[in-house]
Amino acid sequence: xxxAVPSLELVxxxxxxxxxxxxxMITRAESGLEECRPAMAELYRHTGKAHVVGITGVPxxxxxxxxxxxxxxxxxxxxxxxxxxxxxxxxxxxxxILGDRIRMSELSGDMGIFIRSMATRxxxxxxxxxxxxxxxxxxxxxxDLVLIETVGVGQDxxxxxxxxxxxxxxxxxxxxxxxxxxxxxxxxxxxxxxxxKCDRPDANKTIVDLKAMMTLGLTLSGASGWVVPxxxxxxxxxxxxxxxxxxxxxxxxxxxxxxxLIERQKRIAERRMLKTAEEILRDEFKKHRDxxxxxxxxxxxxxxxxxxxxxxxxxxxxxxxxxxx
Amino acid sequence: xxxAVPSLELVxxxxxxxxxxxxxMITRAESGLEECRPAMAELYRHTGKAHVVGITGVPxxxxxxxxxxxxxxxxxxxxxxxxxxxxxxxxxxxxxILGDRIRMSELSGDMGIFIRSMATRxxxxxxxxxxxxxxxxxxxxxxDLVLIETVGVGQDxxxxxxxxxxxxxxxxxxxxxxxxxxxxxxxxxxxxxxxxKCDRPDANKTIVDLKAMMTLGLTLSGASGWVVPxxxxxxxxxxxxxxxxxxxxxxxxxxxxxxxLIERQKRIAERRMLKTAEEILRDEFKKHRDxxxxxxxxxxxxxxxxxxxxxxxxxxxxxxxxxxx
Numbered sequence: 001x002x003x004a005v006p007s008l009e010l011v012x013x014x015x016x017x018x019x020x021x022x023x024x025m026i027t028r029a030e031s032g033l034e035e036c037r038p039a040m041a042e043l044y045r046h047t048g049k050a051h052v053v054g055i056t057g058v059p060x061x062x063x064x065x066x067x068x069x070x071x072x073x074x075x076x077x078x079x080x081x082x083x084x085x086x087x088x089x090x091x092x093x094x095x096x097i098l099g100d101r102i103r104m105s106e107l108s109g110d111m112g113i114f115i116r117s118m119a120t121r122x123x124x125x126x127x128x129x130x131x132x133x134x135x136x137x138x139x140x141x142x143x144d145l146v147l148i149e150t151v152g153v154g155q156d157x158x159x160x161x162x163x164x165x166x167x168x169x170x171x172x173x174x175x176x177x178x179x180x181x182x183x184x185x186x187x188x189x190x191x192x193x194x195x196x197k198c199d200r201p202d203a204n205k206t207i208v209d210l211k212a213m214m215t216l217g218l219t220l221s222g223a224s225g226w227v228v229p230x231x232x233x234x235x236x237x238x239x240x241x242x243x244x245x246x247x248x249x250x251x252x253x254x255x256x257x258x259x260x261l262i263e264r265q266k267r268i269a270e271r272r273m274l275k276t277a278e279e280i281l282r283d284e285f286k287k288h289r290d291x292x293x294x295x296x297x298x299x300x301x302x303x304x305x306x307x308x309x310x311x312x313x314x315x316x317x318x319x320x321x322x323x324x325x
Numbered sequence: 326x327x328x329a330v331p332s333l334e335l336v337x338x339x340x341x342x343x344x345x346x347x348x349x350m351i352t353r354a355e356s357g358l359e360e361c362r363p364a365m366a367e368l369y370r371h372t373g374k375a376h377v378v379g380i381t382g383v384p385x386x387x388x389x390x391x392x393x394x395x396x397x398x399x400x401x402x403x404x405x406x407x408x409x410x411x412x413x414x415x416x417x418x419x420x421x422i423l424g425d426r427i428r429m430s431e432l433s434g435d436m437g438i439f440i441r442s443m444a445t446r447x448x449x450x451x452x453x454x455x456x457x458x459x460x461x462x463x464x465x466x467x468x469d470l471v472l473i474e475t476v477g478v479g480q481d482x483x484x485x486x487x488x489x490x491x492x493x494x495x496x497x498x499x500x501x502x503x504x505x506x507x508x509x510x511x512x513x514x515x516x517x518x519x520x521x522k523c524d525r526p527d528a529n530k531t532i533v534d535l536k537a538m539m540t541l542g543l544t545l546s547g548a549s550g551w552v553v554p555x556x557x558x559x560x561x562x563x564x565x566x567x568x569x570x571x572x573x574x575x576x577x578x579x580x581x582x583x584x585x586l587i588e589r590q591k592r593i594a595e596r597r598m599l600k601t602a603e604e605i606l607r608d609e610f611k612k613h614r615d616x617x618x619x620x621x622x623x624x625x626x627x628x629x630x631x632x633x634x635x636x637x638x639x640x641x642x643x644x645x646x647x648x649x650x
Contacts, residue, residue: 037633040631040633041631041633041634044628044630044631044632045628045629046628047628048626048628132632136631262626265626266622266626269622269625269626269632269635270614270618270622272625272632273610273618273621273622273625273632273635273636273639274606274607274610274636274639275632276632276633276635276636277606277610277636277637277639277640278603278606279636280633280636280637280640281599281602281603281606281640282599285598285599285602289595293595293598296598297591297594297595297598300594300597300598301373301587301590301591301594303369303370303371303372303373304370305369306365306366306369306461307369307457307594307597307598307600307601308362308365308366308601308605309366310594310598310601311598311599311601311602311604311605312602312605314598314599314602315602315605315606315640315643318640
């Protein structure tokens, strides 16, 4: 891990959309070191322009193939697009497609595509924090769309998906995904449904199932007036990708015109603030495990202090100064 | 909900093992109101004697039937036993068996059994906090064993199970529970495995599967020298319950003689302190949503302040005085 303090020079490189600078800044932010905070604070001032799209689907849903087509199609329209992949089963993470794509884009000198696979373990302070920091870096670097690819299970993943402006849930025929997605709690947060592999004969059943579920009111999207569409795609026949891009754009417009975008941004900001505060608290706890924390534990084990009183003492002891920039 | 401040009189009633007083104290603690805190702090001084056993298994595993037999058997040995059930599918929660049992024990004047079903939603500050408060009340009231019954899925449940001294995982033949339990992350935390319904012919396969998994090192228990046993039980043939009680007692002894009990108590105390601090933080966040929090949100949305800086401000603003007793 590179411990050097990210300089203002690195911030400048990110703002100038320099691919190497962006990659290095994300790596440093991923490490969660306090030294990165001034740079991240500076970059945050330049965020808020990108449209952030969460794309979620279980392994085997055809999500990764779709991501590739989607990215290429958005780029073709002249817009800059970045992908943050946190699916360990994704070929992006595996290295093959990812490596090829990055090399391709570097060789061609195309600064308009950036693909990043996040380490799913080892990030200090959690995957959600690291991922959203990466999104901030890419937003500040001027990418028009930032796509977050997740498998859509687990608390971290739900936190991440809830930080997107538009959420796309990918299901595939024959996987029983509808059930899996309900269990994972992602079906109801979809703004757009995609049924992949629509060249398969059983795809229609999945589409019908999803539409039936929507009729039951299980998939009402928050954006007033927005009717959650179900889009069939086929990588084989190259169908549906253009429709998906158009629909993402339409959703953005609906969010803006209904005023829902502001509401979503507000919820995202609230959630990030609270999650970050909890993370700082956990960091402090670890930092003082041998000091103040162990004194409090001793008092609890002697039954002099109950968990509530000990928690209050912990909060009072948090050395906020250490985090100040 | 009864908002009256729990008086010292109620604490006295709990310490005198008065069933009505215990029930009322748990209800008040469940509500999470700050007014309960002095009483809970006082009760905590009297905790630490009970052996806390987490019993977890998916619905259909035969766990609830086993709970009934287990409770009766422990009571027969002359010890006082309490059950805190947080499985919404449990007949305890359903009311039928629960109601009968409580009425039975009240009518017979037996103060040595107490069964409580926790509300799985609506508890302020989370189910885990409310459940562990209830365990504290029962511990202070002098119950020798406190059994926590859970379905063993979800973060709340894992938090609860990790607060037990001994964890029993119940599997049933033919349910595919082994897989389910692995997914839920509970198999590896078992100190004791129970395979229920051992009168069934396919029970042996489940036992063999579990033992094979242990050979793979997936179910090593933390207590040094403790070899995780697999116990077959049959409610039909009334088999295995006595062995289970003996094994729970043996595990307690192993924890004590190896020094592992202190280590577990320490981990439980640490975890409870941190979780409670996070809960206080979330409470403060909700409380100030229209005030300071909304100012910070405004600054974040104007991109003047990043989530990290806003989180630090939130932590600094926490009105700890409001929580002081």
